[in-house]
Amino acid sequence: MQLPIKAILVFHVTARAGSISRAAEELGVTPSAVSQQIQLLESQFGVTLLTKAGRSIALTEAGERYFSMISDQIERIEEATATIRGFRSVxxxxxxxxxxxxxxxxxxxxxxxxxxxxxxxxxxxxxxxxxxxxxxxxxxxxxxxxxxxxxxxxxxxAEERFLPVCAPSYADPASLDAEDIPTHRLIHSVKSQAQWGRWFQLAEVTSESRWRRVLFDRSHMAIDAAVRGMGIALESTLMMQDELENGQLICPVRDPPDLRITTQWIVCPRxxxxxxxxxxxxxxxxxxxxxxxxxxxxxxx
Missing domain, CATH: 3.40.190.10 (Periplasmic binding protein-like II)
Known part of the structure; x- marks a missing residue:
């Protein structure tokens, strides 16, 4: 039996992409052409390799096994082809x-x-x-x-620690108590999972006066505002590592409460x-x- 190279390559791209439409886009063909090659391969093997799962596809047990068996070899073929053409594989x-x-x-x-x-x-x-x-x-x-x-x-x-921070020109390190913070201008990152209200609860601080605020919809803007001396921000050590290390930001609070949250997640289809x-x-x-x-x-x- 002649080896159906084209159909095998189409199956590999489709299984890797997780979608017939994405595979068609990658291969520069129509989705129906991709489906035809998959059907050709399935008819030659006598087994079903892919099933529909909503708008995407899923591998059957046979499809999973076949994909795992051919993936390394196809990647080697791709690398060898790029090398023999004289191009660096990208x-x-x-x-x-x-x-x-x-x-x-x-x-x-x-x-x-x-x-x-x-x-x-x-x-x-x-x-x-x-x-x-x-x-x-x-x-x-x-x-x-x-x-x-x-x-x-x-x-x-990673688990992030959220600290009140400001420019050293705004306040000295560890120069303020937690109850002093509401009297200062507070920089808010409005989409952050760590807000000033939660920090004050942990610090057991209440304030009857209205906060003076400046609000940003991106944490990197809040960090930059704190560096510029606009007030005190509540931000993540993950996001402001450079500013803390080079002294652009300091924590002005003595013994701040320990507020730790994981807010960033690695996400993809399996x-x-x-x-x-x-x-x-x-x-x-x-x-x-x-x-x-x-x-x-x-x-x-």
């Missing part, structure tokens, strides 16, 4: 992350990912809008929220974890996360 990884995490945490570290994997081309989309993985060509998302998204792979990035580029990114990301956490322990944060 793989594009599309990551979506919140604007603050993109600017304050991912971007300063991204060079190390590119150095580790020089054949990896990275696209980083900074947005708070959650990804519709059935419709959008996104490999993995770092999503802000509570971590409850059924049907997806979800892993917490079948994306089969992709080599996603596994490479996750390995790097976890190494960076572990290094950050070790530094927090050293600093006593």
């Amino acid at each position: 793989t594009t990884l599309t990551i979506r992350a919140t604007p603050t995490l993109s600017n304050k945490w991912l971007l300063p570290r991204l060079g190390r990912l590119l150095d580790r994997h020089p054949d990896l081309e990275v696209r980083l989309d900074g947005t708070n809008e959650p990804t519709d993985f059935n419709q959008e060509m996104v490999d993995l998302e770092l999503r802000h929220g509570n971590g409850r998204w059924p049907g997806l792979f979800v892993e917490g990035l 079948d994306h974890l089969r992709q080599k580029k996603v596994r490479q990114f996750l390995e790097w990301l976890r190494d960076e996360r572990d290094a950050w956490q070790a530094l927090q322990r050293v600093n006593g944060a």
